[in-house]
Structure formats: C-alpha cells, structure tokens
Amino acid sequence: MTLYVLDLVGVAVFAVSGALAAGRQRMDLFGVMVVATATAIGGGTIRDVVLGRQPLFWVADANYLYVILSAALLTMLYARLVRPPGVSLFVADAFGLGLFTYIGAEAASEAGAAPPVVVLMGVVTGVAGGILRDVLCNVVPLVLRREVYATAAIAGGVAYVVLDRLGAGDLALVLITAGLTTGLRLAAIRLDLNIPPVTPKEDGSTTRNPGD
Amino acid sequence: MTLYVLDLVGVAVFAVSGALAAGRQRMDLFGVMVVATATAIGGGTIRDVVLGRQPLFWVADANYLYVILSAALLTMLYARLVRPPGVSLFVADAFGLGLFTYIGAEAASEAGAAPPVVVLMGVVTGVAGGILRDVLCNVVPLVLRREVYATAAIAGGVAYVVLDRLGAGDLALVLITAGLTTGLRLAAIRLDLNIPPVTPKEDGSTTRNPGD
Amino acid sequence: MTLYVLDLVGVAVFAVSGALAAGRQRMDLFGVMVVATATAIGGGTIRDVVLGRQPLFWVADANYLYVILSAALLTMLYARLVRPPGVSLFVADAFGLGLFTYIGAEAASEAGAAPPVVVLMGVVTGVAGGILRDVLCNVVPLVLRREVYATAAIAGGVAYVVLDRLGAGDLALVLITAGLTTGLRLAAIRLDLNIPPVTPKEDGSTTRNPGD
Numbered sequence: 001m002t003l004y005v006l007d008l009v010g011v012a013v014f015a016v017s018g019a020l021a022a023g024r025q026r027m028d029l030f031g032v033m034v035v036a037t038a039t040a041i042g043g044g045t046i047r048d049v050v051l052g053r054q055p056l057f058w059v060a061d062a063n064y065l066y067v068i069l070s071a072a073l074l075t076m077l078y079a080r081l082v083r084p085p086g087v088s089l090f091v092a093d094a095f096g097l098g099l100f101t102y103i104g105a106e107a108a109s110e111a112g113a114a115p116p117v118v119v120l121m122g123v124v125t126g127v128a129g130g131i132l133r134d135v136l137c138n139v140v141p142l143v144l145r146r147e148v149y150a151t152a153a154i155a156g157g158v159a160y161v162v163l164d165r166l167g168a169g170d171l172a173l174v175l176i177t178a179g180l181t182t183g184l185r186l187a188a189i190r191l192d193l194n195i196p197p198v199t200p201k202e203d204g205s206t207t208r209n210p211g212d
Numbered sequence: 213m214t215l216y217v218l219d220l221v222g223v224a225v226f227a228v229s230g231a232l233a234a235g236r237q238r239m240d241l242f243g244v245m246v247v248a249t250a251t252a253i254g255g256g257t258i259r260d261v262v263l264g265r266q267p268l269f270w271v272a273d274a275n276y277l278y279v280i281l282s283a284a285l286l287t288m289l290y291a292r293l294v295r296p297p298g299v300s301l302f303v304a305d306a307f308g309l310g311l312f313t314y315i316g317a318e319a320a321s322e323a324g325a326a327p328p329v330v331v332l333m334g335v336v337t338g339v340a341g342g343i344l345r346d347v348l349c350n351v352v353p354l355v356l357r358r359e360v361y362a363t364a365a366i367a368g369g370v371a372y373v374v375l376d377r378l379g380a381g382d383l384a385l386v387l388i389t390a391g392l393t394t395g396l397r398l399a400a401i402r403l404d405l406n407i408p409p410v411t412p413k414e415d416g417s418t419t420r421n422p423g424d
Numbered sequence: 425m426t427l428y429v430l431d432l433v434g435v436a437v438f439a440v441s442g443a444l445a446a447g448r449q450r451m452d453l454f455g456v457m458v459v460a461t462a463t464a465i466g467g468g469t470i471r472d473v474v475l476g477r478q479p480l481f482w483v484a485d486a487n488y489l490y491v492i493l494s495a496a497l498l499t500m501l502y503a504r505l506v507r508p509p510g511v512s513l514f515v516a517d518a519f520g521l522g523l524f525t526y527i528g529a530e531a532a533s534e535a536g537a538a539p540p541v542v543v544l545m546g547v548v549t550g551v552a553g554g555i556l557r558d559v560l561c562n563v564v565p566l567v568l569r570r571e572v573y574a575t576a577a578i579a580g581g582v583a584y585v586v587l588d589r590l591g592a593g594d595l596a597l598v599l600i601t602a603g604l605t606t607g608l609r610l611a612a613i614r615l616d617l618n619i620p621p622v623t624p625k626e627d628g629s630t631t632r633n634p635g636d
Contacts, residue, residue, distance in 0.1 A: 030363040034335065034355070045262065050469065052478035054264035062326035069328070114486035116493070123458065135347070135559070136355075143458070143560075151454040242575040246547065246567070257474065266476035274538035281540070347559070348567075 002170065003106065006178075007044070007057070008067050010099035014129050015040040015071035017092040021137045023079055024089075035136050036072035037065070042129035047104050047121055051111050090189050093130055093142065098182030101126035101153045102174055105160040118164075119157035126153040126181065148188035156181030214382065215318060218390075219256070219269070220279050222311035226341050227252040227283035229304040233349045235291055236301075247348050248284035249277070254341035259316050259333055263323050302401050305342055305354065310394030313338035313365045314386055317372040330376075331369035338365040338393065360400035368393030426594065427530060430602075431468070431481070432491050434523035438553050439464040439495035441516040445561045447503055448513075459560050460496035461489070466553035471528050471545055475535050514613050517554055517566065522606030525550035525577045526598055529584040542588075543581035550577040550605065572612035580605030 018039030022032040041058050048056045058064040078084065104125025108118045127143050127150060134141040143149045160177040168176075230251030234244040253270050260268045270276040290296065316337025320330045339355050339362060346353040355361045372389040380388075442463030446456040465482050472480045482488040502508065528549025532542045551567050551574060558565040567573045584601040592600075 028360075028363060030366050031355070031361075033366070034339075034362045037332065049261055049473055050480055050483065052480075056262055056264075059262065059320075059323075059325055059329050062328050065326075065328040065332060108483075111483075113483055114489075116486050116489040117483050120461065120489060127458075131560075136343075136353070141560070143455070148452075149455075150458040151452060154454050154457070240572075240575060242578050243567070243573075245578070246551075246574045249544065261473055268474055268476075271474065271532075271535075271537055271541050274540050277538075277540040277544060348555075348565070 002174070003103065006099055006174065007103055008063065010096055010103060011040045011044075011064055012067050012071040013092050013099065014043075014096040014133075015068040016075045017089055017096060017130070018133045019072040019075040020079070020084070020089040020092065021133050021139070023076060025137050025139075029076070032076060033069065033072055035133055036075075037068050038136060039129045039133035040064075040068045040071075042132040043100050043104065043125040043127065044129075046128050047107055047125045050121070050124070051107060051113075053107075053111075087189070090142075091186070094182050094185040094189070097126045097130070097149075097153060097185055098156065098178035098180075100129070101156040101181045102160065102177040105157050105177060106173070109160070109164060115161045118161050119154060122157035122160060122177075123150060123153040126156075148184055152181045152184035152188070155184055214386070215315065218311055218386065219315055220275065222308050222315060223252045223256075223276055224279050224283040225304050225311065226255075226308035226345075227280040228287045229301055229308060229342070230345045231284040231287040232291070232296070232301040232304065233345050233351070235288060237349050241288070244288060245281065245284055247345060248287075249280050250348060251341045251345035252276075252280045252283075254344040255312050255316065255337040255339070256341075258340050259319055259337045262333070262336070263319060263325075265319075265323075299401070302354075303398070306394050306397040306401070309338045309342070309361075309365060309397055310368065310390035310392075312341070313368040313393045314372065314389040317369050317389060318385070321372070321376060327373045330373050331366060334369035334372060334389075335362060335365040338368075360396055364393045364396035364400070367396055426598070427527065430523055430598065431527055432487065434520055434527060435464045435468075435488055436491050436495040437516050437523065438467075438520035438557075439492040440499045441513055441520060441554070442557045443496040443499040444503070444508070444513040444516065445557050445563070447500060449561050453500070456500060457493065457496055459557055460499075461492050462560060463553045463557035464488075464492045464495075466556040467524050467528065467549040467551065468553075470552050471531055471549045474545070474548070475531060475537075477531075477535075511613070514566075515610070518606050518609040518613070521550045521554070521573075521577060521609055522580065522602035522604075524553070525580040525605045526584065526601040529581050529601060530597070533584070533588060539585045542585050543578060546581035546584060546601075547574060547577040550580075572608055576605045576608035576612070579608055 015036040018036035019032050021039075022035035027035065041064065044057055048054075101122040105118050105122035107125070108121035113121065131141045131143055156177045159180050160173060163173055163176060227248040230248035231244050233251075234247035239247065253276065256269055260266075313334040317330050317334035319337070320333035325333065343353045343355055346355075368389045371392050372385060375385055375388060439460040442460035443456050445463075446459035451459065465488065468481055472478075525546040529542050529546035531549070532545035537545065555565045555567055580601045583604050584597060587597055587600060
C-alpha cells in the first residue's frame with residue numbers, strides 16, 4: 001500500500017519533470033504528454049520486464065496513466081501562469097530519482113535477488129526514465145554530466161541492501177534510501193559537488209576512429 | 213487473419229522507410245538491413261513485451277523477417293534505378309504510423325486493457341520503430357519535430373477507443389483508426405500544419421545546467 | 425558450461441570496452457560502472473526478453489555483475505598506470521562482438537527459432553550493448569560508421585546457421601562464428617575495409633524536412 005502511494009508520487013514527480021523538459025523544447029500538447037509518460041513509466045517498465053513481472057504495473061492499473069495526464073496538464077497550466085524557477089526541473093528530477101531508486105531496490109529484493117542485482121535495479125529504475133526524457137528531448141542526459149547522479153542512486157541502493165540486512169523496518173528503508181539519494185543529488189546541484197572524473201592516460205580524442 | 217495481413221503490410225512499409233533513411237546516411241547493405249529491421253519490428257516488439265505476449269510475433273513467424281528483407285532489398289534496387297521523390301520517406305512513415313497505431317490499440321484492447329492503456333499502446337506501437345530508426349540514423353526523431361506526429365497517433369487511438377465502445381465493426385475500426393492517423397500526418401506534411409507549442413514562461417535556454 | 429564461461433568472458437570484454445569509453449568521456453567512478461554494466465549486459469538482456477527467458481541471466485546469477493565490477497575497476501586502474509593504445513577500445517569491442525554474436529545465435533537456435541531469427545538474435549546480442557554504450561557516451565555508434573560492423577555480425581550469424589545445418593560440433597560452431605565475426609571486424613579496422621555504401625539517387629540532404 002505504502003509502496004503503491006510512493007510509486008504514484010514518483011510517477012507524478014517524473015511526469016512533471018518530463019513535461020517541464022518537453023515544454024522547454026517547445027513541443028506541442030501531445031508531444032509533452034508523450035515525453036511525460038515515457039519519463040514517468042520508463043524506469044518501472046524496464047524494472048518489471050527485467051524481473052518478469054506481468055502484467056506491467058501501468059497496464060494492470062490505469063491510475064498511473066491518469067496521474068501522469070493530470071500532472072502533465074497541471075504543469076503546463078502552471079508554467080503558463082507562473083514562471084517556474086529555472087531549477088525546478090532538477091529538483092523534481094532529484095525527488096523522482098530518490099523514490100524510484102527505493103522502489104526498484106525494494107522490487108528486486110522482494111523477488112529474492114542478490115545484493116548487486118538489488119543495487120542495479122534501484123539504479124535502473126531511478127535513472128532510465130530520466131535518460132529516456134533527455135534522449136527524446138535531444139539533450140545530453142543528466143546522468144552523463146559530471147555532477148553526482150548515478151553515484152547518488154548507487155549510494156541509495158547500497159544503503160538499502162545494508163539496512164535490509166540489518167533488519168531495518170519499511171519506514172526506515174524508504175526514508176534513508178530515498179532521502180540519501182535525493183539529498184546527495186540536491187547537494188550536488190547546490191554545492192556544485194563533483195567526484196573527480198576517471199581520466200585514463202589515453203589519447204584524448206573522444207570520437208577518434210581508427211578507420212578514418 | 214486481417215490483422216496478420218495488415219501487420220505484414222505495416223512491417224513492409226516501415227522497412228521501406230528504414231531502408232530509405234539508412235540509404236540517405238550512405239550506410240552499407242547490411243547496415244540498411246539492420247535499420248530496416250529495427251524500424252519495422254521495434255514498435256511491435258515493445259508492444260508484445262509490455263503486454264507479455266510470448267513468443268514475439270517475429271520469433272514465432274519468420275515471414276515477418278522475410279518481408280523485411282524483401283522490402284529493404286527492393287527499396288535499395290528501386291532507389292538505384294529511379295530517383296524517389298524526397299517526400300517518399302515521410303509518406304511511407306505516415307502509412308506505417310497509421311497501421312501500427314491501429315494494431316497496437318487492437319492488441320491492447322484484446323488483452324482487456326483500460327482505455328488510456330489502449331491509446332498509449334497504439335502510440336507506442338506506432339512511433340517506437342520510427343524513433344529507433346531516427347536514433348540509429350542520428351537524425352532528430354520525426355516525432356520531436358513540431359509537425360503533428362504523436363498528436364496523429366493519439367487521435368487515432370482515441371478514435372479506436374470511442375468506436376470500440378460504440379460497437380463498431382472491425383473494418384470500420386481499421387479504416388477510421390489507421391485512416392485518421394495517416395490522414396492527419398499527411399495533412400500536417402502537406403499543409404505545414406502545426407499545433408502551437410506549449411511555451412512555459414521559463415528561462416529559455418534548453419540545456420542550462422545549474423551545476424555549470 | 426562452455427557457453428557459461430564464454431558468456432562471462434564476453435561480458436568482461438564488453439565491460440572493459442564500456443569502461444574505456446566512459447573514461448574517455450571523463451565520467452566519474454560510478455558513471456563508468458553504469459556504462460560498463462549497460463554495455464556488458466545490454467545485448468543479452470534484450471536477447472532474453474525477446475526469447476522470453478526468465479529469470480534473466482544476470483538476475484539469476486550475480487557472478488555476471490561481480491565480473492563486470494572487477495573488469496571495470498581493473499580497467500580504470502590499468503588506464504591510470506599505463507597508457508593503453510588508442511585502438512584498445514576497438515579491439516575489446518571486436519572480441520565482444522564475436523562472442524556475443526555466437527551466444528545470441530546459439531540461444532535462439534536452442535529455442536527452436538527459424539534461420540533468419542537466429543541470425544537476427546546473433547546481431548542484436550552482438551551490437552545492442554555497444555550501441556547503448558555509445559549512446560550513453562554521446563558518441564555516434566560504431567555500428568553506424570562505415571566500416572564493416574553489422575556486416576561482420578551478419579556473416580557470423582549466417583555461418584552459424586549453415587554450420588549448424590551441416591551438423592558441426594559445438595567447438596567448430598564457437599570458433600568459426602565468433603572467429604569470423606571478430607576477424608572481419610578487426611580486418612576492417614586494420615585494412616580500413618569498407619563495403620561501398622548504398623547511395624539512393626535521392627536528394628542528398630539527410631535531415632531535410634518537408635514541413636520546414
């Protein structure tokens with residue numbers, strides 16, 4: 001039940017981030033709907049397909065799509081009336097990232113998966129929708145920019161696995177997993193916090209092609 | 213049976229659009245085959261995976277792949293002999309969009325899905341192959357340009373749901389769903405018809421990044 | 425058993441290629457992990473989802489993820505100490521391509537698929553991880569450049585089907601399928617061997633849009 005409500009909240013938050021991103025690209029009403037939907041259900045769809053859970057959550061329960069439509073419409077109305085701060089997309093994205101990382105890890109754990117699979121399913125559920133949004137909007141995916149992003153989701157997933165082993169209750173699992181992920185991501189945006197890149201001592205040109 | 217024939221026709225039409233797009237990128241023979249195949253079966257593969265239909269249509273029945281190979285080869289031969297009008301890619305794409313929107317909506321409806329799921333599966337089946345084609349060809353996806361595209365597929369899906377409720381026969385469902393979608397898309401190409409973009413009153417730079 | 429070991433080797437090789445590519449993009453430690461993982465299990469995940477094999481190989485057996493983590497970490501350490509030759513990414517990619525083409529064809533053949541499906545599953549398993557890697561790294565996918573790439577995988581897949589019909593043993597199937605694919609790809613890199621592109625006699629602009 002709690003998982004269901006959190007899932008709806010995560011879906012709404014990512015739908016908002018999808019609608020904001022599509023609106024910035026000056027897409028029409030229906031293009032905005034498509035991007036909001038892909039952002040909101042992309043990660044969960046991959047999670048359920050990978051774990052073999054059928055029927056998919058949004059096929060079995062149309063509430064998900066109604067929540068997405070409402071969230072996208074309200075976002076568009078709001079964006080016409082008020083000027084949302086430029087950072088709103090990143091904040092919505094950070095909350096979606098935290099919630100979905102928890103939900104993905106929880107789903108994999110319930111399915112009896114091993115620790116690294118639990119972490120990976122948290123990361124995939126958290127980041128796939130946002131990658132899809134950015135690819136559809138033709139923007140370099142947030143996850144690839146240098147601020148803490150995959151790092152935040154991995155930290156959340158590892159926290160989930162450790163707490164679960166220690167016998168933590170559901171509330172602690174949600175709050176710490178989602179809170180740590182969202183918190184790290186918001187801190188990275190706020191403090192311009194970056195982990196130093198791995199720089200292999202290799203010839204630097206990134207698109208070099210020996211066949212050229 | 214009718215659904216099967218229409219599916220083969222849709223697959224052939226999208227294979228032609230994939231081969232035309234790959235040829236424009238000056239890919240070699242086998243690259244063209246790969247793009248034609250991805251375009252033709254991408255949408256249906258996502259549809260079947262989402263709806264849990266196993267085995268996939270093109271795994272169970274090799275005719276789909278034979279149709280794709282034939283369509284791609286004939287397109288390449290034709291393109292060497294005759295100069296296809298520049299608009300041919302967009303026309304083939306519009307017909308594939310209409311047929312696949314119908315087929316996706318029909319498959320979801322048969323699986324007992326709720327109305328918004330039926331519309332969404334129509335859109336996904338219709339647009340996913342073309343998005344895959346454009347990503348593989350490194351072109352900004354047609355669906356993201358400002359002409360009516362997702363809009364046409366959504367209109368077709370909504371028409372399907374309404375007509376199905378009203379008890380329309382199969383022939384009417386096919387003709388109106390596919391006809392409306394393809395017709396809207398062709399009209400948009402012809403008349404340069406665009407729905408005004410949603411422009412949120414937000415700071416305009418599209419790739420701004422608060423961490424920069 | 426042999427298939428299992430080869431699969432682990434292919435996964436390790438593609439993890440190395442993912443880590444090298446992500447390192448070139450100056451991603452942080454965890455970004456490198458994510459790209460290495462996507463590259464290593466992307467093709468096999470699509471293969472298993474398409475063939476309806478549940479649970480997925482890397483969900484059922486955590487060794488895959490441990491191999492990926494180790495390979496990515498070792499690659500990063502090595503790249504810090506020694507300057508890998510610029511061509512190392514392409515060589516690792518060629519070996520992964522050959523191994524995964526064999527494994528995909530073998531899996532489809534065991535599932536009783538028809539010849540063109542066997543070839544296609546070889547190609548998909550071989551190329552999908554690399555495409556995912558290049559999209560995540562924002563580089564034009566290797567498969568799209570003009571050297572023999574999809575061509576090598578198709579040749580390997582066709583060789584598999586023919587040899588299987590002729591009753592060849594497992595060892596011959598592995599060596600010839602993977603060897604032919606990797607060999608063709610390495611030869612293409614080495615000799616700058618290209619198949620002439622298909623150039624349709626069409627108006628040349630590649631992103632032309634009749635609605636503009």
